[in-house]
C-alpha cells in the first residue's frame with residue numbers, strides 16, 4: 001500500500017499521481033489491500049469493471 005505521508009506537499013503529490021490509472025490503483029490498494037474488491041451494495045466479491053473503470057455489481 002502506498003504511504004501517503006511521503007508526499008509532504010501538493011507538488012510531490014501531483015507529480016507522483018500524474019495519471020488517472022495511478023490514482024485509481026492507489027485508491028483500490030488503500031481500500032482493498034489484497035486487491036479483492038468487495039461490492040458496496042451486497043458485500044460479495046463479484047464486482048466487474050466497466051469500460052470507464054468503475055466497478056459494477058452484476059446483481060444490480
Ligand SMILES: [Zn+2]
Pocket residue numbers: 039040041042043044046057058059
Ligand atoms: Zn454486488
